[in-house]
């Protein structure tokens with residue numbers, strides 16, 4: 535990857551970086567790929583230039599990453615497959631980073647019984663609607679923003695569609711995983727125009743990251 539130390543402003547690759555859970559894993563991956571990224575979580579700054587890595591970072595909510603990338607204010611971004619499926623934005627999905635592994639599942643109480651117009655609570659209404667439509671099941675989807683597992687416990691919904699990683703949240707709330715919908719990992723995405731205009735830099739980054747991912751996977 536051709537990187538110089540004199541890149542400034544718009545020469546830098548603008549990266550939409552998700553705040554929160556994925557962040558530390560992404561930074562580790564970038565550092566293993568030889569990119570000297572400081573711990574950006576230490577600061578409340580939202581735009582952080584790292585000229586020595588040829589990149590500038592904007593710190594955003596994970597769910598907003600595809601929006602910043604689709605509009606081209608970020609050239610690339612890192613986002614979970616769950617968000618990509620839900621948001622369905624017009625971006626290139628370049629690389630499976632293999633981090634933040636979990637799965638999207640249908641979850642319910644063990645004694646769940648089908649009802650006429652079942653209610654499904656979820657943070658992912660598009661994913662849930664599409665899944666049940668494909669299953670030929672009519673459901674009412676209720677959008678929540680967190681603590682989704684609460685819904686079947688207190689009678690808000692019959693089932694939920696949510697992520698499962700270790701299964702701890704399910705176990706501690708007496709819920710069971712009924713069906714797995716798809717597997718989730720974090721992905722590197724790119725704006726369509728940026729991918730053409732800044733191809734050398736973006737492809738170079740992909741190649742560096744791919745080397746780390748492949749060696750971690752023992753390929």
Ligand SMILES: Nc1ncnc2c1ncn2[C@@H]1O[C@H](COP(=O)(O)OP(=O)(O)OP(=O)(O)O)[C@@H](O)[C@H]1O
Pocket residue numbers: 552553554555556595596597613614615616617634635636697698699700718719720
């Ligand atoms: N339990 C989990 N295990 C592994 N990966 C997860 C888990 N929960 C979420 N993820 C992945 O991490 C991404 C970001 O999750 P995170 O909880 O940081 O953001 P969020 O859901 O937008 O939270 P908040 O609304 O609290 O900011 C998700 O989109 C998903 O890809």
Ligand SMILES: O=P(O)(O)OC[C@H]1O[C@H](OP(=O)(O)OP(=O)(O)O)[C@H](O)[C@@H]1O
Pocket residue numbers: 679680681682683696697698699700701702703704
């Ligand atoms: O299988 P586990 O390892 O228990 O992980 C799964 C939990 O993690 C996520 O919740 P999060 O921590 O983001 O909380 P929230 O959705 O309630 O905000 C997800 O929505 C599940 O509740």
